Amino acid sequence: MQSLEGYRLLDFGTALAGPQVGQLLADLGMEVIKIETRVKPDGLRLGRPIVGDDIAGGDDGKWLDMQPMFHVTNRNKLSFTINLKQPGAMDVFKRLVKISDVVLDNSSPGVMARLGLDQAELQKIKSDIISITLTGCGEFGPMRDTLVYAPLIIALGGLESLLGYYGDKIPMNLAPGYGDTNASMHGAFAVLAALWHREQTGEGQHVSLAESYAVTNLLGEAIMDYKMNGRVQGLQGNRHPTLCPHGNYPCQGDDKWVSIAVDTEEEWKNLCTGLGAPEWIADKRFADKNARRQHWEELDKLIAAKTAQHGAYDITDILQKVNVAATPVMNCEDQFSDPHFREREVNVEIQHPIIGTEYVYNNPMRLADMPPTIRRPAPSIGENNDYVLKDLLGYSQQEVAAMVERKIIF
Amino acid sequence: MAKRPFEGLKVIEYGEIISAPYCGRLLAGLGAEVIKVENPGSGDKARANGPFPGDVPHPEKSGLYLSLNANKMGVTLNLEKKKGKDVFKKLIETADVLVENNIRGYMDGLGLGYETLKAINPRLVMVSITPFGQTGPYKDYKAYHINSCGAGGMSIGIGDPAREPLTMPLSQGGYEAGLSAATAVLAALLARAKTGKGQFIDISEVEVWATTHAGQYVLTFLYRGVTGIRRGTHGPQVYPCEIFPCKDGYISLIAPQIEQWVRFVEVLGNPEWSKEPRYRNRRAMAEEYPDEVNALIIPWMMARTKEEILKACQDNRVPCVPIYDIKEVMNNRQIKAMNFFVELDHPEAGKLQYPKGPCLFEKTDWQWNKSAPLLGENNAQVFGERLGYSPNEIAAMKKSGVI
Numbered sequence A: 001m002q003s004l005e006g007y008r009l010l011d012f013g014t015a016l017a018g019p020q021v022g023q024l025l026a027d028l029g030m031e032v033i034k035i036e037t038r039v040k041p042d043g044l045r046l047g048r049p050i051v052g053d054d055i056a057g058g059d060d061g062k063w064l065d066m067q068p069m070f071h072v073t074n075r076n077k078l079s080f081t082i083n084l085k086q087p088g089a090m091d092v093f094k095r096l097v098k099i100s101d102v103v104l105d106n107s108s109p110g111v112m113a114r115l116g117l118d119q120a121e122l123q124k125i126k127s128d129i130i131s132i133t134l135t136g137c138g139e140f141g142p143m144r145d146t147l148v149y150a151p152l153i154i155a156l157g158g159l160e161s162l163l164g165y166y167g168d169k170i171p172m173n174l175a176p177g178y179g180d181t182n183a184s185m186h187g188a189f190a191v192l193a194a195l196w197h198r199e200q201t202g203e204g205q206h207v208s209l210a211e212s213y214a215v216t217n218l219l220g221e222a223i224m225d226y227k228m229n230g231r232v233q234g235l236q237g238n239r240h241p242t243l244c245p246h247g248n249y250p251c252q253g254d255d256k257w258v259s260i261a262v263d264t265e266e267e268w269k270n271l272c273t274g275l276g277a278p279e280w281i282a283d284k285r286f287a288d289k290n291a292r293r294q295h296w297e298e299l300d301k302l303i304a305a306k307t308a309q310h311g312a313y314d315i316t317d318i319l320q321k322v323n324v325a326a327t328p329v330m331n332c333e334d335q336f337s338d339p340h341f342r343e344r345e346v347n348v349e350i351q352h353p354i355i356g357t358e359y360v361y362n363n364p365m366r367l368a369d370m371p372p373t374i375r376r377p378a379p380s381i382g383e384n385n386d387y388v389l390k391d392l393l394g395y396s397q398q399e400v401a402a403m404v405e406r407k408i409i410f
Numbered sequence B: 001m002a003k004r005p006f007e008g009l010k011v012i013e014y015g016e017i018i019s020a021p022y023c024g025r026l027l028a029g030l031g032a033e034v035i036k037v038e039n040p041g042s043g044d045k046a047r048a049n050g051p052f053p054g055d056v057p058h059p060e061k062s063g064l065y066l067s068l069n070a071n072k073m074g075v076t077l078n079l080e081k082k083k084g085k086d087v088f089k090k091l092i093e094t095a096d097v098l099v100e101n102n103i104r105g106y107m108d109g110l111g112l113g114y115e116t117l118k119a120i121n122p123r124l125v126m127v128s129i130t131p132f133g134q135t136g137p138y139k140d141y142k143a144y145h146i147n148s149c150g151a152g153g154m155s156i157g158i159g160d161p162a163r164e165p166l167t168m169p170l171s172q173g174g175y176e177a178g179l180s181a182a183t184a185v186l187a188a189l190l191a192r193a194k195t196g197k198g199q200f201i202d203i204s205e206v207e208v209w210a211t212t213h214a215g216q217y218v219l220t221f222l223y224r225g226v227t228g229i230r231r232g233t234h235g236p237q238v239y240p241c242e243i244f245p246c247k248d249g250y251i252s253l254i255a256p257q258i259e260q261w262v263r264f265v266e267v268l269g270n271p272e273w274s275k276e277p278r279y280r281n282r283r284a285m286a287e288e289y290p291d292e293v294n295a296l297i298i299p300w301m302m303a304r305t306k307e308e309i310l311k312a313c314q315d316n317r318v319p320c321v322p323i324y325d326i327k328e329v330m331n332n333r334q335i336k337a338m339n340f341f342v343e344l345d346h347p348e349a350g351k352l353q354y355p356k357g358p359c360l361f362e363k364t365d366w367q368w369n370k371s372a373p374l375l376g377e378n379n380a381q382v383f384g385e386r387l388g389y390s391p392n393e394i395a396a397m398k399k400s401g402v403i
Helices: A017-027 A060-065 A068-074 A089-098 A119-125 A150-157 A178-201 A211-216 A220-229 A265-274 A278-282 A289-294 A296-307 A312-321 A332-337 A339-343 A385-392 A397-405 B019-028 B063-068 B082-093 B114-120 B145-151 B169-195 B205-213 B217-224 B258-267 B282-287 B290-302 B306-315 B326-330 B333-337 B379-386 B391-399
Strands: A008-011 A031-036 A078-081 A102-105 A130-135 A206-210 A246-250 A257-261 A325-328 A347-352 A356-361 B010-014 B033-038 B073-076 B097-100 B125-130 B200-204 B241-246 B249-254 B320-322 B341-346 B350-355
Touching: A008 A017, A017 A031, A017 A068, A017 A102, A017 A130, A017 A178, A068 A356, A068 B217, A078 A385, A089 A119, A089 A385, A102 A178, A130 A178, A150 A178, A150 A211, A150 B249, A150 B320, A178 A206, A178 A211, A178 B169, A178 B205, A206 A211, A220 B063, A220 B169, A220 B326, A220 B350, A246 A296, A246 B145, A257 A296, A257 A312, A257 B145, A265 A278, A265 A312, A289 A296, A312 A325, A325 B145, A332 A339, A332 B217, A356 B205, A356 B217, A385 A397, B010 B019, B010 B082, B019 B033, B019 B063, B019 B097, B019 B125, B019 B169, B033 B082, B063 B350, B073 B379, B082 B114, B097 B169, B114 B125, B125 B169, B145 B169, B145 B205, B169 B200, B169 B205, B200 B205, B241 B290, B249 B306, B258 B306, B282 B290, B306 B320, B379 B391
Parallel strands: A008 A031, A008 A102, A031 A078, A102 A130, A130 A206, B010 B033, B010 B097, B033 B073, B097 B125, B125 B200
Antiparallel strands: A246 A257, A257 A325, A347 A356, B241 B249, B249 B320, B341 B350
């Protein structure tokens, strides 16, 4: 048994933030049905797949089902294609809502209402339904219609103003889509909180998640500093308010680095001996944490000169043996082959009917008795129409054929 | 008072700094009773971290501690002493959840590991947050947030390719690990409602980064051999994903859809250069000469303020927004319309504003009734009223350094 078995979520998510909510929950056993239509597929299904010409060549009619980026955030899900704008479609869809627990979307404010699927309408169909909408800036207010993507979410939320080299002025871009992924993780939490409440009281409700402010929610230190001291924190670099040294230092090889952080005096002494520089221990410039912080740049240069003589994994090993916090700054290639990541199956090998062997990242919520599982690859578009229409909703083959004919199912 | 979803849920938090406290905060803000167990004397290490009012360190005025521990009850307990362990076990008897982020094996070493606690309370859900998890070759590696962020594959994607990679600011990894822990706890509690049994949960901060947040990059490596994803102020693949200076700060622009780029060029006034083939190949513009293209756009940006650019772009459905600093975020018209901040009074630190929560619940929204506990503030209430120790026993525990 899995922890969320027995719950059903209807997933209108597109791109990253919405679908990842469904994915996180599906990994834990929830039945997640992706609601799609060929009229307007999820953008991640579109374009030339990055799988290579040997696989992607030939029939581009299959491209919708060959997108690795789509596959990671939609594994474990079922796909049901229904064009809700087609006459008669809503009657079918309402029957599905009636046997579901959660409706998820990350469309712009007002879209679900225009479909007739906002909380007020959904509740008429199923009184204890839960719905969650992820938007950039919220569903009401003067900036609710702001058009955003992940980098803009962290710009509006305040995080971007902290992201850059200490002493510089211009912030740095953040390659991973943290504005989206932070929202999806909070979204999964919110869905389960609402389900817990429903289990206690029988009451459903709507949850509204503003992605920009889900980011602001994690900036307590900077918010407090502003309120307490009127100080507006700027680019943080790799500096830490109390730990020093604290940085990413160069190693042998192309773009190879080791991260090192020191809190206690014991760790400092161990770092000095570990790096083969015991003379630093008696150096007055580095006598204690405050002194080290005052001479931060000098110290960083000295450490960099030492780490540059080692490989990132070697120096990590040397420093960990003397109880100093150090790790390689890993790229995706390092992670893919790393023995620790392999043993814990951080990336999972699965079989996809068209692509063959593919890899999807695992789910970090490791419940010991009911661990997350990757049970099936992402669905091809409309793969589970029969299951939804016949098994769940009890339509006959003839009725289904009629719906296909009328492009309700499309 | 509005309904609170976790009313009646009893959580014990034996953790410090960020990850376990953020897990506790998410549960406490929705009505769970969270008893925070701190070591007598100095308490949660966050109490020693700033920011402090006037930069004067004070264990009851740490901004980090205050922002993470509102609504919680605070007790002190020395778990290295036998009596302390006995008291802790009594707390566990009636608890639903234990969240901790001590180094791996510490709880086992105290004789308070999951197997022991499960025997006392089979319904207990226990979550342990560590850098690398409970198993695997690096399970005992020491790591702070910068280390987890580096191993998790985030840092390599931040910064100038010619300079050192940057870690996520303000220990974001601690928050993300705590969030994963809280979500996993809810899954385990929903399962417990059916099975009657609790379970152990293993959260690795490195893995939280390497999967949910940075896991997609494994695909670009596998299919394209791309490992270096750090591009300074630029973005990959399609121009623009750029950070620009403007008259009064910086703005962030992205236009993944061709129509968005066309509309942006219209906003610029369809300059001559935009018609040249060199500036129509958006892939080459992103991968080969983004600085050259930026130089053509920067004069337009520098002549305008953040808010002017926001309006000009958003009115034309171009995804472009200001990079707001903390002051601008806190005074922003949208965040104010959402009532995002709540004010709480604290006996030592005074009135401060706190983020309400990461989302809005229509019927059971976040409620903040009490600021963070003073060290040992609820000892008498929890040990006396709750566990039934007499005033004499409590006094003796205090004297012997148990509380």
